[in-house]
Amino acid sequence: MDFVFYDLETTGISPEFDQPLQFAAIWTDENFVEKDRVNIRCRLAPHILPSPQALVVTRISPDQLTDPSLPSLFEFSQQVAELTERWAPAIWVGYNTIKFDEEVLRQTFYQNLSPNLYATQFNGNTRFDILPAVYAAYAPTPRTYSSGPLMTLAGGASSLIGWRLQMASMPTTRMMPWGMSRRPSTSRV
Secondary structure, eight states, X not given: OEXXXXXXXXXXXXXXXXXXXXXXXXXXXXXXOEEEEEEEEOOOOTTOOOOHHHHHHHTOOHHHHTOTTSOOHHHHHHHHHHHHHHTOSEEEEESSIIIIIHHHHHHHHHHTTOSOTTTTTSTTOEEEEHHHHHHHHHTTOGGGGSSSHHHHGGGTHXXXXXXXXXXXXXXXXXXXXXXXXXOOOOSOO
């Protein structure tokens, strides 16, 4: 089965109130031989206010946001939807894609009346998110990954992963409005 490695750059972290600004993808065969590559950008929709932090991270200038030569968000969503159909069947691979990029794509397709909201899940497509795989590889033996590729990834991501795993294993408490805390209930309502 083919692979599609993709990423989105967005105006912020909210799938409901932000929009994608860029979709980049590389389509390969099962031997990772590149078949096609795209880098699609679009201009800012008039009702969206981009986060300044997102513009710093994505390195997109305000002038680029309003470039009239770029497609609209509607045209952008049609191009991405067409790619998901043309490149099917494939395994869609990315980093934190299931919890973020997929949600942004789905919301974009919905807001732009695209009929296939779950484009990366149908027509023979499947998904693979690298972030949970990194967590799974790191969790059993955290000392194994204290140096090496994970340490250099994103300037020391292994320490971030270790911190997140440590935080996830700590008992949690909820703060009550009047300042008292209690453990969360284990019973289901």
